[in-house]
Amino acid sequence: MSFSKEQRQAVYDTIFARRDVRGEFLPDPIPDAVLSRLLLAAHHAPSVGFMQPWNFLIIRQPTVKQQVHQAFQKANDEAAQQFSGEQADRYRRLKLEGILEAPINLCMTCDRDRCGPVVLGRTHMPEMDLYSTVCAVQNLWLAARAEGVGVGWVSILDPAALKSILRITTANIVPVAYLCMGYVSHFHGEPELASKGWRQRLDPASLIYYDQWGQQESPHKLDEALGAQRRLLLL
Numbered sequence: 232m233s234f235s236k237e238q239r240q241a242v243y244d245t246i247f248a249r250r251d252v253r254g255e256f257l258p259d260p261i262p263d264a265v266l267s268r269l270l271l272a273a274h275h276a277p278s279v280g281f282m283q284p285w286n287f288l289i290i291r292q293p294t295v296k297q298q299v300h301q302a303f304q305k306a307n308d309e310a311a312q313q314f315s316g317e318q319a320d321r322y323r324r325l326k327l328e329g330i331l332e333a334p335i336n337l338c339m340t341c342d343r344d345r346c347g348p349v350v351l352g353r354t355h356m357p358e359m360d361l362y363s364t365v366c367a368v369q370n371l372w373l374a375a376r377a378e379g380v381g382v383g384w385v386s387i388l389d390p391a392a393l394k395s396i397l398r399i400t401t402a403n404i405v406p407v408a409y410l411c412m413g414y415v416s417h418f419h420g421e422p423e424l425a426s427k428g429w430r431q432r433l434d435p436a437s438l439i440y441y442d443q444w445g446q447q448e449s450p451h452k453l454d455e456a457l458g459a460q461r462r463l464l465l466l
């Protein structure tokens with residue numbers, strides 16, 4: 232099956248317009264049909280040995296969100312202490328979650344025991360089931376952008392505290408992603424960490440090596456093409 236130019240462009244548009252959303256959530260509910268499409272997109276992600284190790288824990292109750300928000304505040308205070316001076320002030324000014332405002336929170340977990348101890352493709356790289364769950368997160372994140380639904384990933388949480396709040400009592404269920412989801416007033420054009428001066432996007436050419444680690448070419452073979460395609464994609 233091949234895609235038309237327009238369909239291809241729509242995929243790139245979705246990828247480049249996806250944002251991590253923290254502050255623009257609207258209270259409007261996400262219809263079941265839309266939520267179902269997002270979950271199906273996640274469920275069709277690739278996974279090691281076709282393990283499909285994920286579960287989707289949908290959180291709607293304000294009391295549960297409140298508890299998660301409190302856990303965030305505690306973790307965020309601890310995280311803020313990692314920075315000092317002006318950077319600490321800047322960190323404190325960042326909004327890094329939308330737990331209470333987002334109509335739905337979604338915890339995507341990885342069941343490390345889903346297929347028993349032996350999984351095709353996981354023998355030498357045991358973390359592959361966690362990575363598979365992250366693939367599912369990204370599928371959902373992109374589908375959500377196409378639907379006009381914002382998603383914000385909150386990882387400033389102590390996993391043990393999160394598991395306790397969500398009553399995840401099994402040791403081998405790992406909360407991989409805590410996501411805030413909802414329709415938004417608007418999507419930012421750029422990552423907020425960039426527009427707020429925290430960190431800028433790296434030059435992709437500087438990240439590409441050939442044949443051996445650290446080996447680059449001068450002039451860089453892809454430099455011109457990367458620049459031209461970036462302009463074509465309107466980045």
Ligand SMILES: Cc1cc2c(cc1C)N(C[C@H](O)[C@H](O)[C@H](O)COP(=O)(O)O)c1[nH]c(=O)[nH]c(=O)c1N2
Pocket residue numbers: 249250251252253326327328384385386387421422423424425
């Ligand atoms: C695994 C992981 C974990 C987190 C994030 C992302 C990912 C992939 N991001 C979002 C992150 O800051 C954001 O993706 C980058 O700044 C780039 O911005 P866009 O996603 O392109 O808008 C994120 N953002 C935030 O405000 N609080 C958080 O705890 C986290 N945690």
